[in-house]
Amino acid sequence: MKRDIIAxxxxxxxxxxxxxxxxxxxxxxxxxxxRNSCSQHDPSLNDAPSQKFKNYKIKNPKTAxxxxxxxxxxxxxxxxxxxxxxxxxxxxxxxxxxxxxxYLDLDGTLFQTCDLYWKTNTAPxxxxxxxxxxxxxxxxxLSWEALAKESEYYPSKQDKYKKTDKGWKLVLPQxxxxxxxxRPFNAIPARTFGKRGYFSKKVNxxxxxxxxxxxxxxxxxxxxxxxxxxxxxxIKLKVPFDKKTGRHPLDRLNNYSRFHGVLGHCHVQNGSTGxxxxxxxxxxxxxxxxxxxxxxxxx
Ligand SMILES: [Zn+2]
Numbered sequence: 303m304k305r306d307i308i309a310x311x312x313x314x315x316x317x318x319x320x321x322x323x324x325x326x327x328x329x330x331x332x333x334x335x336x337r338n339s340c341s342q343h344d345p346s347l348n349d350a351p352s353q354k355f356k357n358y359k360i361k362n363p364k365t366a367x368x369x370x371x372x373x374x375x376x377x378x379x380x381x382x383x384x385x386x387x388x389x390x391x392x393x394x395x396x397x398x399x400x401x402x403x404x405y406l407d408l409d410g411t412l413f414q415t416c417d418l419y420w421k422t423n424t425a426p427x428x429x430x431x432x433x434x435x436x437x438x439x440x441x442x443x444l445s446w447e448a449l450a451k452e453s454e455y456y457p458s459k460q461d462k463y464k465k466t467d468k469g470w471k472l473v474l475p476q477x478x479x480x481x482x483x484x485r486p487f488n489a490i491p492a493r494t495f496g497k498r499g500y501f502s503k504k505v506n507x508x509x510x511x512x513x514x515x516x517x518x519x520x521x522x523x524x525x526x527x528x529x530x531x532x533x534x535x536x537i538k539l540k541v542p543f544d545k546k547t548g549r550h551p552l553d554r555l556n557n558y559s560r561f562h563g564v565l566g567h568c569h570v571q572n573g574s575t576g577x578x579x580x581x582x583x584x585x586x587x588x589x590x591x592x593x594x595x596x597x598x599x600x601x
Pocket of ligand 1: 425567583
């Protein structure tokens with residue numbers, strides 16, 4: 303079973319399944335780009351239009367790895383507003399510029415879509431330089447699309463989570479259910495809130511109502527962060543935390559461009575410079591859990 307993540311050909315075993323772009327079940331990033339700060343590729347790859355995947359070649363992997371380590375220091379977390387990772391990939395393919403280095407499916411399976419040397423246009427950040435310094439992961443979760451009264455892209459009369467004898471579960475359309483690698487699989491939120499099941503908190507000024515990610519997703523995410531920190535040590539095992547309040551902030555950080563570690567799309571982009579305001583990974587994401595996992599890892 304393959305469990306490596308890859309940057310400039312260097313590998314780290316992260317201890318959980320990672321499906322690479324080169325595997326049969328894998329996904330190739332439809333729109334990779336060269337990073338401006340890295341020199342080991344043809345500069346025409348920095349801009350649109352996207353070229354054939356095989357054109358994205360690294361000249362000297364050793365130099366490339368050095369350059370990447372000097373310039374990349376953030377892992378940015380996203381929810382994908384999709385049913386599953388295969389659904390997410392389908393939407394990325396329909397776009398002329400979107401992509402993400404990693405997808406994290408409901409069952410905890412990670413997909414790496416290209417070598418981390420490349421840039422993916424996942425979160426420009428308010429300073430519009432965000433993708434240059436970051437690696438991204440799109441974690442499957444419908445966010446508020448799961449609520450009937452707030453659904454817009456996938457309208458339905460019923461909430462997409464259902465309460466059963468065993469608790470809450472995501473009701474997946476058959477076409478997506480069959481594409482999850484672990485089958486049969488029930489997508490159960492890791493935590494639920496009260497009777498209603500979903501969480502509700504303000505993120506960058508908007509009340510975000512959503513069900514939690516799955517236990518399997520949290521476990522794989524912890525391993526991804528720890529593995530990435532080994533591969534690209536600039537990405538510190540650190541999450542946004544306010545020492546004064548003892549809380550994990552959910553709004554855009556003041557020092558977002560200098561933060562070295564793991565943070566959310568919401569922490570780097572509130573739309574103050576004209577971009578879209580972002581809320582992911584949302585109100586249900588358990589920052590405390592990641593924080594505790596990192597503390598245990600540190601020597
Ligand atoms: Zn995002």
